[in-house]
Amino acid sequence: MESILVKIQDTVAKYADVLSKISRVDVEVVDNRLYRVAGTGMFSELVNQDMSAEGYVYRQVLKTGRRQIIYSPGRELICQNCPHCNDCQEEIEISMPVRMGMEIIGIIGLVGSSREQKERILGDEQLYLEFLEQIADFISTKAREYREMDNKNRLLDTLDCTIGYIDQGIVIIGDDHVITTSNEAAKKQLELDMPEGTYVEIEATGDRMNYQNEYKMKVGDREFSIMGHLYDLPQKKGRYAKLLLFENSKAIQKKYYEMTSTVHTLDCSNIIGDSEGTQKMKREIMQVAQSSSTVLITGESGTGKEMVATAIWNASNRHSGRFVAINCAAIPEALLESELFGYVKGAFTGADPHGRIGKFELANKGVIFLDEIGDMPLYLQAKLLRVLQERKITRIGSNQVIPIDVRILAATNRDLREMIREKKFREDLYYRLNVIPLEIAPLRERMEDIPPLAEHFATHYAKLFQKYFWKITEPVLNCLRQYPWPGNVRELENVVEFMVNMMGTDGVLDEKTLPREVRERGGKSEEKNSSSDGEEDERTVHSETGRGTEEVLTLKELEQRAIRQAIARYGDTTQGKKEAARQLGIGLATLYRKIGE
Structure with a gap:
């Protein structure tokens, strides 16, 4: 040496x-x-x-x-x-x-x-x-x-080597706003080469989220939104004055999206059905996917409105962006605004002290799906209208205006025109949303779809439950065709799931596996349309007591039957129970109490 x-x-x-x-x-x-x-x-x-x-x-x-x-x-x-x-x-x-x-x-x-x-x-x-x-x-x-100088250079070499292994972006800046060094993570996150000597402007927006401050960073003619911290270095002057430790807002949004959202991979191939209505819907999806206009999807509960929205996103030029869904009916009115637009630290009492990114911000460059739009409160409808007009949002507790590029897909099972007449929905918002209307027919109007749907669900749940599945008998398919399906495809899926659970080792879904309500109501419809097998129809129409008159049930029994039917129709999930409670006209807490009785 x-x-x-x-x-x-x-x-x-x-x-x-x-x-x-x-x-x-x-x-x-x-x-x-x-x-x-x-x-x-x-x-x-x-x-x-x-x-x-x-x-x-x-x-x-x-x-x-x-x-x-x-x-x-x-x-x-x-x-x-x-x-x-x-x-x-x-x-x-x-x-x-x-x-x-x-x-x-x-x-x-x-x-x-x-x-x-x-x-x-x-x-x-x-x-x-x-x-x-x-x-x-x-x-x-x-x-x-x-x-x-040698020690300093060694230290700087060590620093350069060290920051190269750090996932967060690091930029060291002189007191003249010129970049001294930056790591690969910074260049990758910003998708920009930042050689030594590049002039940079960094300005705090005043917003703070997820333990980090937000900054606007301008390099040349490009501007970035970043989250992180800007530190004064001990030297404070010269080439090593400040250190910026950051993540691109896009990277933070991606992490937050991965933690809070479901991965959507459904496209038109996942929409199952042979009916003309279903085939027409697929053609319309492919046609409207290429547009950037707002779409309003209407249809009864359980018809698959979110699946249609997902298929539109997957077929569009925004499929590389995010698909962010929010159910306007499932979130309390007081929290819906913060979910949509996000908020900064200290925005309101009870808020997350670190702030939160809103759904619109997460969906930037992608698609946001506003399900149950008819349940959105009027004051939020006005804010949504302004977003549609200006393509800008403001987080709660912040005065910073954030430009967004989002395609909006909305859905409802309610009659918005009737709500407009009742002053419960804004007419101007309706016309903004209803640029491209898509109506999904109820399952009872496309009975040709029932056999392939039932086959699909049976195969899925047999695999999930590790059971052998062979076939669905023709009498069962006839019964399914005759049932009116008020809960549409969602109810059909729940019924088939029940049947697979009841299925024997022979792998056959026969009449014994049918839920009682489907067997009874489907049988009644079949009786009206056919005079054959009258003896069998009579057994289906009447109760299983064997008498020719229907069994008289107590009010308690009728209540329990209604609850079971609603849960069978809408599902045993929390969301399904919420919908069941709404259809029964009772609160969710009341429904849970009655289930426990």
């Missing part, structure tokens, strides 16, 4: 040359390993040579740390072990240690080889010593500066 004097060899050589010219004697400088770093006169041809075998006097200086003056070279006691003791060419020698702190890093040798030089040195000995000490100090200062 090279000594520090070797690393600043050019500087040392200049000082040796200056000293030699002023003193008019030969000068050599060796490092602490007795390697000649610089030399003048008779030493100039001997630079870069090891002199450890002959530098006895220098070795003593390194050992004692004191300067040595040899007035009679070759004849003094210290010279006895020198290999040139008997043929020494020197008349006088002054050896001065070069210190850096407590460390001796080298020696300056002032060598007079003639009597004239010796007399001149002796005549002004103190002046020569002081000048020699000063040159030693100069060399020491340069060595210290080099070491500090």
